[in-house]
Amino acid sequence: MARVIHVEVVQRLESRASVDQIKIAVNKMIDDKLKPSAGTFIKRFDDAFLVEHIEAVLISEGNEISCKNGIFSEFQFVYHIYRLNDEGRQRELLESEEDGEELSASSHWTLPCTDFHGLWESLVFESSLKDDLLSFVETTLLFSDKGVDSNFISWNRVVLLHGPPGTGKTSLCKALAQKLSIRMADRYNHCELVEINTHSLFSKWFSESGKLVMKMFSKIHEILETESSLVCVLIDEVESLAHARQSAVKGLEPSDAIRVVNAVLTQIDHIKSYPNVLILTTSNITAGIDLAFVDRADIKQYIGYPSVAAVYEIFKSCVKELQRTNIIHSKDNLVTLKLLELSSFQPSESTNTSLKLYDISKLSEGFSGRTLRKLPFLAHAYFVQKPSVSLTEFLNALEKAVGKFKQDCEELKRT
Template sequence: MDSCQILALQNALPVPPDGHTGMNGTTIDCSCYHVEVLQSPYSTVRACILKDKIKALLIAKKTAFGDFTIEEFPDEFLKQNVISVSLRDSELPGVEKKVIDLTSCELQIHIYQVHTDGAGAEELDEENLIAANHWLLPSSDFQGMWESLVYDEPIKTRLLNYASTTLLFSDKNVDSNIISWNRVVLLHGPPGTGKTSLCKALAQKLCIRFSDHYSHGQLVEINSHSLFSKWFSESGKLVMKMFQRIQELMDDPKALVCILIDEVESLSAARKSSMNGVEPSDAIRVVNALLTQLDQIKKYPNVLILTTSNITGAIDLAFVDRADIKQYIGPPSTRAIYSIYLSCMKELTKRGVISPTHQLLDIRALEVTRFIENSATVYSLKLYNIASKSQGLSGRTLRKLPFMAHALFLRGSPVTLEEYLEAMSRTVDHQFKEREDFKDH
């Protein structure tokens, strides 16, 4: 591996913000930023040419206020070859935005195209049971998913740093007998908090950030429940067969392979049942076969194992020991819910469902006003109150709620922001009532 490739890997790491203060007191950020360029599926222009064009475009823009996306371009070349240019390095809701000096900061430009084929199914036996889903990355299925996930802590940056270091240490040929790492991430927490989505979004983001190093990515989502199906009388052999197929993907050094095991506590359930004599001993063989395969994968520099669990206490300790990072993903706070709802309202306004007559403030701007109601904050405060009473709803429900608001209480488009917020408030009440009714019956 040459020095340019090593430098590309190091530059893929998120860089802590740094900057200086301008004459007017505004913080000018001059640190490193990642710019993601979505190339048209019909474009055959080389990445190096596009990078030069995009860099010239950004320098001409001179400054930016926080993250931005450009979808309209001044010249015909960019119009024909580029769909969007995005700088998206901010993560926490409410973090103060900085003026970014695009002429002096370091810009890492990542060119990528998305695959639109969707997921393929891996079938391992004559029963045609699906043992895994398989995506070629970057995929249109996961486009925008990373940005839609909102947390109060820098969880996404933490995971990016971990994955980047994992790949960097491998490419540096660090002796794993001296410094050990297993390439395993475990996300745990209650259902509906976005753990699986975060795994898929992370795989997509890594393929984009490391596009100079890996030509494409592979995401294999293993169906744990299928592995322990009663139809599988020889499950251990089927696990071996599945990993033989994964092996073929890992043998390509230009492919970044991410293996996702959802609800990994199924491994523990199978082993416990087997030891108690509840299930056939074949169940424990499939667990052992899977753990053995995960151990063998460690020698491949281009692989990352992503796992999730809804029941932390049920996870097999033999697996927990293999996880480098054990990250808790909890329910979103009011601030995070507000940011989620705000992104939904902006999308509905952009698409013409909500009339663009009023502007909502981001959470940071709302906090600066100390939540004092006036003509500029009135609608933002209504949305914040809706977010406050939404606590307890899952992230999955929060993203669905704007749709349900329209389906239950509104008709046609466009509608005013005030009408939509009223419908949102009624829908939150409706969600909690549905939950109580379900418990009672």
């Protein structure tokens, strides 16, 4: 059986080339290249047609794909050719009839969009977490689309990602929506991500806020009426809905609060009946959240702190970005962790810098992804302070930044 390889091609907005023309040109590029790097965007092309029409190509699956030895013939290529929407975030403002004040109730993106381009690839998790999540959701949408009776096989379209702060939950939801819009473009020709701003919903209590929530959801209903549209609704920190409801019940919040929460929950229940909706939720608490629709989520995925291997990959991607921008001027490549393992972590000319980064990664275990992505910046700000450095100098600075960060955390704990 052939293994599927996804070839995601970003066509330039102004390009009028046909799908077939693009497929032929990209296929040739794959054949010509000795080792197209799987999992990273290819942005430089030799072929004039590709330069004119294509922004980037991404080949997913498999790390060691080499075409010269014929391995490619065992794969089946699935092409996803798309253009990136560059309109950015559209805020939906709701206006109070009472005093004309505006409330930013939700944000919308038409997908796939520039804002989330490459987000999926930038997130590093254990083994197959991302692929499993994508397959779960694809199956969910397929079952809904085919009208499988949920009395026989039960499933629903709710995903809950939970875990400590800064571990990439929100980013993963947005990246997942973007990936679906690319991979399922055959089925859905319009895809939208709607992020409900729960915080701003509770920031000010309008007496008519329940009505405003209904107004906001009526637009989502409108999109959902078109079968070929997919709407991904993101509710970040879903526990804030449960908290607000509990506080309201205990009389700690104004009665308007409960009106907003109930309106949101009722609306979620309504839109859940559409087969072309996906509800993505995140939470920083792992204990049960008192909300029925979350409780019934099929996919409850814990997202924890990155392992040493993931830390290494995250740092490696940061180094690559600093090399691309010439802040690190030496072009020496860091090897993959797999290669370090194969060399039994033995120091050699080709592994020394990678081993240094591996040691720094071990020191950084237990940090969130958000902290890890900030550390290279802090390393430069505190310990480099010049426009361009060698990789070794930079790694020394990174090690110091990790030490300083740990010390700062300790001091914070003591105060």
